[in-house]
Every structure is written in structure tokens, then in C-alpha cells.
Amino acid sequence: MKTRLALVAVVALGLSTAPAAGAPPILIRNGHLVPVVGEPIAGGDILVQDGRIAAIGVGLVAPPDARVIDATGLFVYPGFIDAFSTFGLEEISSIAATRDSRELGRDNPELHAAWAINPDTVHIAVSRLNGTTAALVAPAGGTFPGQAALIKMNGWTLPEMLLAEAAATLINFPTTPRPPGEAAIATEEKPKVDLAAKLVERIAGTLDDARAYRRLKDAARRDPALSPPPFNPKYEALQPVLDGERPVIITVEKAKDIELALSFAAQQKLRVILHGCAQGYRVASAIKAAGVPVIVDDLYTGPSEYEDGYDGAWTNVAAMAREGVTLCFSSGSALNGKDLPTFAARAVAFGMDRDEAIRALTINPARVLGVAHRLGSLEVGKDADLFLTSGDPLQITSVVQTMLIGGEVVDLDANWWNELYERWSARPRPAS
Amino acid sequence: MRTLNVALAAALLAASAGAGGGSALLRGGNVITVAGPTLQGADILVVDGIIRQVGENLQAPPGVPVIDCRGRWVMPGIIDAHSHIALEGGVNETGALLTPETDCADIIDPEDLDIFYALTGGVTSIHTMHGSANPIGGRGIVLKLRWGATAPEMVFAGAPRTVKWALGENPKQANSPDSTRYPKTRMGVEASIRAIFEEARSYQRAWRDHQRRAAAAAKAGKPAPLPPRRDLRLEVVSDILAGKLWVRCHAYQAAEMLSILKLCQEYGVKLAAFEHGLEAYKIADELAAAGVGNAAFADFWGYKWEAFFTLPHSVAMQVRRGVVAAVASDSAERMRRLNLDAAKTVRFGGLTPDEAIRTITINAATICGTDRWVGTIQVGKHADLAVFDRHPLDAYAVCQMTLVDGNVLFDRAAVLAERAAREARVREGAPPPTTQTPPPGGKS
Numbered sequence: 001m002k003t004r005l006a007l008v009a010v011v012a013l014g015l016s017t018a019p020a021a022g023a024p025p026i027l028i029r030n031g032h033l034v035p036v037v038g039e040p041i042a043g044g045d046i047l048v049q050d051g052r053i054a055a056i057g058v059g060l061v062a063p064p065d066a067r068v069i070d071a072t073g074l075f076v077y078p079g080f081i082d083a084f085s086t087f088g089l090e091e092i093s094s095i096a097a098t099r100d101s102r103e104l105g106r107d108n109p110e111l112h113a114a115w116a117i118n119p120d121t122v123h124i125a126v127s128r129l130n131g132t133t134a135a136l137v138a139p140a141g142g143t144f145p146g147q148a149a150l151i152k153m154n155g156w157t158l159p160e161m162l163l164a165e166a167a168a169t170l171i172n173f174p175t176t177p178r179p180p181g182e183a184a185i186a187t188e189e190k191p192k193v194d195l196a197a198k199l200v201e202r203i204a205g206t207l208d209d210a211r212a213y214r215r216l217k218d219a220a221r222r223d224p225a226l227s228p229p230p231f232n233p234k235y236e237a238l239q240p241v242l243d244g245e246r247p248v249i250i251t252v253e254k255a256k257d258i259e260l261a262l263s264f265a266a267q268q269k270l271r272v273i274l275h276g277c278a279q280g281y282r283v284a285s286a287i288k289a290a291g292v293p294v295i296v297d298d299l300y301t302g303p304s305e306y307e308d309g310y311d312g313a314w315t316n317v318a319a320m321a322r323e324g325v326t327l328c329f330s331s332g333s334a335l336n337g338k339d340l341p342t343f344a345a346r347a348v349a350f351g352m353d354r355d356e357a358i359r360a361l362t363i364n365p366a367r368v369l370g371v372a373h374r375l376g377s378l379e380v381g382k383d384a385d386l387f388l389t390s391g392d393p394l395q396i397t398s399v400v401q402t403m404l405i406g407g408e409v410v411d412l413d414a415n416w417w418n419e420l421y422e423r424w425s426a427r428p429r430p431a432s
Numbered sequence: 433m434r435t436l437n438v439a440l441a442a443a444l445l446a447a448s449a450g451a452g453g454g455s456a457l458l459r460g461g462n463v464i465t466v467a468g469p470t471l472q473g474a475d476i477l478v479v480d481g482i483i484r485q486v487g488e489n490l491q492a493p494p495g496v497p498v499i500d501c502r503g504r505w506v507m508p509g510i511i512d513a514h515s516h517i518a519l520e521g522g523v524n525e526t527g528a529l530l531t532p533e534t535d536c537a538d539i540i541d542p543e544d545l546d547i548f549y550a551l552t553g554g555v556t557s558i559h560t561m562h563g564s565a566n567p568i569g570g571r572g573i574v575l576k577l578r579w580g581a582t583a584p585e586m587v588f589a590g591a592p593r594t595v596k597w598a599l600g601e602n603p604k605q606a607n608s609p610d611s612t613r614y615p616k617t618r619m620g621v622e623a624s625i626r627a628i629f630e631e632a633r634s635y636q637r638a639w640r641d642h643q644r645r646a647a648a649a650a651k652a653g654k655p656a657p658l659p660p661r662r663d664l665r666l667e668v669v670s671d672i673l674a675g676k677l678w679v680r681c682h683a684y685q686a687a688e689m690l691s692i693l694k695l696c697q698e699y700g701v702k703l704a705a706f707e708h709g710l711e712a713y714k715i716a717d718e719l720a721a722a723g724v725g726n727a728a729f730a731d732f733w734g735y736k737w738e739a740f741f742t743l744p745h746s747v748a749m750q751v752r753r754g755v756v757a758a759v760a761s762d763s764a765e766r767m768r769r770l771n772l773d774a775a776k777t778v779r780f781g782g783l784t785p786d787e788a789i790r791t792i793t794i795n796a797a798t799i800c801g802t803d804r805w806v807g808t809i810q811v812g813k814h815a816d817l818a819v820f821d822r823h824p825l826d827a828y829a830v831c832q833m834t835l836v837d838g839n840v841l842f843d844r845a846a847v848l849a850e851r852a853a854r855e856a857r858v859r860e861g862a863p864p865p866t867t868q869t870p871p872p873g874g875k876s
Binding site for chain 1: 545548549552601607713714717718731733734735736737739740741742743744745749764765766769772775776778779780825826827828829830847851
């Protein structure tokens, strides 16, 4: 009973972020616009009204009450979307009281990240400094960690921030151990059981159980003589996944396991997004053929295995992009949120097309996460989630000057780092 | 006297570069000298591991290979002032509280693949050290990343030996709730250091007394008295008190840094640098006045309570107030992109690009005590060099080549060629490689 009430509460909570209505319009004037969908516009203007982009063009006329933001010499991009993070779930990783990402147990598909997100986390404000305006927040741990929420990086309360309270269900796939080297092959027996395949069978079994639960419920609804199965929150939570309403994000690393995941997705008829894919380059054509998008993980990492090359973490992304796989970048954690554009820059440095890298920060995640009607590009009718920057936003030395989320100008200076900077810059020289 | 000094310096340079220094002419790169302005399209002549000439239109002596660096950026090899790579086994001796008797020099692993990975990021020398579990930990050592050489050959000759100290959460084991080891507070950490200082003083007194008694006995023709029991730990602490070891002190909070600085001044200990020093920006004036450096992070933060009160402007704030601050890695992953971490000091805190480059070159060398030999591109210095395809602070920059003592130990073009050949073999039906054998290191 308690669980039922809680579920109702979450549904009520899921009033998604409505762009600000009634605020005075904003005209961004004379910027170098990079709409992502469509060609760049030199000396372009953007009119923002009621939180949305009302017009884009050259020489737009500002309404009389409009606030004008001069973008001369600046570049204007749609806000970046961090496609896998832990904003608000993890504050200080070594302090258990500030961690809310990892529940006990293996199968927790009923858990909602949205219940635990702290909207006041310091990591949101510091990660906005690099252009991020939205993020998927995902729990971790076990086989079914729960449901990820999609949030905007601004708002007083979580309901004000939420774009999708249950944007995706997560599944952690097993990782096949590295095949033994020559020396080990000579001395050790090969494992007889393919452990990863067995574990995937177990995941499929859980989904089958959820389907059986649904059939029992349906049967009881049709026939009053039958009693429905006892309420099971886990199987309930999996129904939108089985219906194909909600995507599943499968976290997977090795080439062999990616292939397992692709066949699993096809057999189960799920809407699958892969996450991680450190060896995706080895099976990129299969990923592309399956039409499955990939969320790239934290790129502050070495190669998955030595044979992937010293630069394997980055060439992997470039290779998948060349094959035409739809890619999204992610930080992987609240702490790395600030580094999202740098991850993209690493992929570009090692061979990814730069414009494709920008799409992988904007329109790709918007499409993959089902919010392309609102986010991911500078287009009339979309939410005014954008930023003005001094240069290429993938360059570490570029400075985001102005950011709008839902048509509201975000106070970029209101962040923990700046607070410390202001306070300690003012310290007088100590008497020696 | 002056001549003697010059001769001595030359001998030192030769000794430190060691036998096997390579020769090359790096042609036409944009040379970030660090010692002075960046030179557009300049040549660097390296003979036997030493930079002999920097300028335009230099001639390669017969037999000296020319490396085309036109359109590329040449900088001094990156120096990672805080590392734990190239060490065999663990780096924390948690069985005892104070462990200066342990020595990283005993466990140098010249085959650690991380040495190669460091080279791929342009890193040419590192200070590798004991962990942070102990208020006074083991001794650390500065290494040249002579991939392919033996452990003794890796040692940076002439570099001062160091000892690792640690303050705060790690030595008090704050994040290991089950630990019952003393100390559990910062007070206990400082007390344990002070206690062993006094113990070492007593130990030294006991030996002095013994030597006096032994001399007297010898004079009187009497049998020598029994000596005190030898204590290897207190002998190293005595070396610390004598200033023979440079202290590298892991610390986060400004308050504990000021406390340990006071303690070191009281006992005459050489405190070379704080490690991480995430709150060093708060006390930059005090650190500058005391001549204490900081092997900092650019913006790695927030992973524990003592790492929370910081900001990526920290390094710039330290540099602006005269602290010798380096951007260091403490990580086999981060060390491969120290140039990008240095770029963050431009974005946050407003260092100039040249100042940012200093934080991963000459400042790190100064902290490690190797600035006489490395850290700038200057005639007479070791030819430890990194070549990038773009300015090293450009987020798209990729290290193309790394030289140590004039030897090319990483060449991206060669790696790519080898990779292409392997892929071609696999396409032709050869089985894919299954071994974990690292690529052959060594001098080219």
C-alpha cells in the first residue's frame, strides 16, 4: 500500500519544466549562431519569448520591452546535454551521507533517481560554466539500478527542473573477463560456462517474469473469478519498458558483451540505448546496423584493454562516429560534469568530426532521450536553453559568458567556486 | 673558482644525462622555451642528450637525424611532480604508523606500462612516491622515464631524495570507519610527527654519547662499550631533521598546512612542497614567504570533505602571490593530459599561456629539485622534450613525440604505422594478438 501511494506521488511530481511565461522577451543580438540543426548564421539574432525561441534571423527587431543581450564577438550554441551523470545524487564521493546513487540489492527497477536528486547540489552550478543545461541523472549498482531522470540544470525545486521523471530504465550488463594470455592458456583450463551469457539469460528471465505478471493481471481483469497476482513494484516498473514506451539504457563495455546486448535487445524487442561501449569500435557496424545509439562514458580513462591502443578510449569514439553510430557524450558523474566538453574535444583530437561532436552534445542526446521537440538545437519553438561563449565551446580556455535556461538568464557567478574566489581574493596580505 | 663551477656544472650535466644520450636536430618547431619567449620556427640541436643550440638554420652534424617539427609545438618535457607509477606492488605501508624506513628506490618497476602511457602525454620525468596512509611515510624518488632502461638507469641522478608525509583524512583514516589505528584526529597526526622527532633526537644523543664513551675507552685501552641498538626508522628521521631529505607533504586544509609549516620551522626541516594543497590559495602569502611549493591539482576536487573547499582558480591564485605551484597528476590517467589541466589555470584564475606551461615544467622541476637540468628549453639542459601538433593548451592537441635525453621514446607516427601493419596482418588472416606484452621500450 505504501508503495502504491509513493508511485502516485511520483506521477504527481512529474509535472515537467514549463518554460517561463510572462517574463519580458530577450533579444540576443549579433552573435555567431551555431544552431546545430541548420547552417551557422553570422551576425544572427535570437528572440526569446515565453521561455522559447520565438525567432532566429538577421536584423530582428526587438519588441519595445525586450532585454537586449549583445552577442557581438560571441558564439551562441544550444545548451549541452550530459547524457549520463549523477548530479544531485552524489555530492562528496567519500562521504556516505552525501551519496544516493547506489541502492542495496541487484534488481531495483522501481527506484527513481528523481526521488533523491538534490536540486541545490554544487555540481550543477559549476558544470553549467562549461555550457551544460540539461542532464540525465542515473542511479548505479546491481543489474537493474533503477530509472534515470532527465533534468534541466536550473530551478528552485526538482519539479521545476524535471524534463522527464523516468527518462530511461537502466540495466547493467555483465562484463566478460579478459581472455587469458598465452601463458595462462597453457596452464589453465578455459572456463566451460560462458558466465556473461548466463547472466544475460537471468536478465531475460526477469523480463519474462514481468511479462507473466502482466498476463496474470490482464487475465484477472478479464475474469473476475481469477485473483490478480500480489502487487510487485519491480514488475510494475518494467511494464513501460516491455511496452517499448520507455527506453532501456544498457551499460556494457567489451565487444563481445555489446554483441550480446544487441541480440538481447532484438530478442526482447526493447528500445535500447547502449552506454559505455569502450570496445564499440570493434563491433561498430553491428551497432549501426541495429540502429542503436550509444552514450559514451567518462573519457578520462585508459583503454579497455591494452590491444585497444594507448589512445583507445578516444579513437573508439571516433571510430563509432565514422561508422555512423549516433553518439551522445556524458560525464558519468557529478564530479566530472565540468569536463563534458573536454571529453568531446578528446574524441575530436583523435579523429571524430568536430560538428558531429557538437551534435553528440546537443541534438543527438535530445533525440535519443525523447526531448528533441524541446532541446538540442536553436530552432523556433524550442526551449530557450542556450549559451553565449567567447570561443569554441570545446576549448578549455573558452568562457561561457551568458546562459539561458527556459528563457531565463542564469546567474553563472552564483556557484561555490566563485563564492570561494570572491571571499579569498579579498584576503589582505598577512602582516609578516 | 668560476671556471671550476662551470666545469663542475658540465660534469654534473653529463653525469645526470648519463651514457646513451641521443642526438637529433628538431627542425622548425614553435619552441615554447619557458625560459624566454616562444620562438616561431626554431631549431633545437641535441647532442648526446644535451641541448647544445637553440636558434634558426642550425646544421645537423653528420649522422645526427633531423626531426621535422615544422607546424608543431615543442615544449620542455612535462614533469609530473606527484606520481605513484613505476613502483612494484603497493605504495602504502599501513601496518605501521610511521614508515620512513621504506624506500621507493627499492621497488622501481621499469616495465610498468604506465611509463609508456606517461610518455604518450609528453611526460619525461616524475616524482614517484609512497602513499598517504602515514604521517611520515616512505622515501620517494625522481625518475627519468627512460622506457626500456633498467631500474637504476631510471633514477634522475642528482635529484634530491624526498620523504612523503601526509596530513588529514588519509593518515587519520577518516574514510576507513573500521580502522582503530592511532591517530584518528589531525591533532594526533601532528603529535605523532613531533613525538618521533624527539625520539630521533634522543637516538642521535645516544649515539653521540656512545661515540664519546667509545673514544674514551679506546684512549684508556679499555674494551669498547656496547653501541645502542640501530634503528633504521630513526636514522631516516634523523636525516629529515638534518635537512638531507626534502619533505613532500600531502595536505588539503590551510590550517594543517600552517601548523606543519610551523613544526618544520621549529625543527629546521626542509619542507619542499605540499602535495595537492587544495586550500593553498588561502595561505599563498605564507607559503611564498616560507619558500614552500605546491604540487597541486588543476581542478580535481570534491571527492572528500577536505577536498571540498577549493576551486580551479587555486593554482593561479598561488602563482599570482609567488608560490611555486605545479599542476601534478597523482594518477596514471591524469598524467597523460597535464597539458589540458594546465589550460584550466588560464580559464580559471587567468594565468597567461606561458605561465600555465610553467606549472607543468619549470615549477614542477623546482619542486623536485631538478630545475638545473630540466624544465626549460635552454642550452646545456637535458633534451627532455615533448612535441605537440597544436599548442599544448589547445584542447585538440595530441602529443606526437616525446624525447628523453634526446632519445625518441614515444613517436605517435611509429605507433600508428605499427598499428596499421598489425591490422593489415589481421585482415590477411593472421590471428589477432592475444598476449599482454607491452610494446618494446628502449632507446631508438
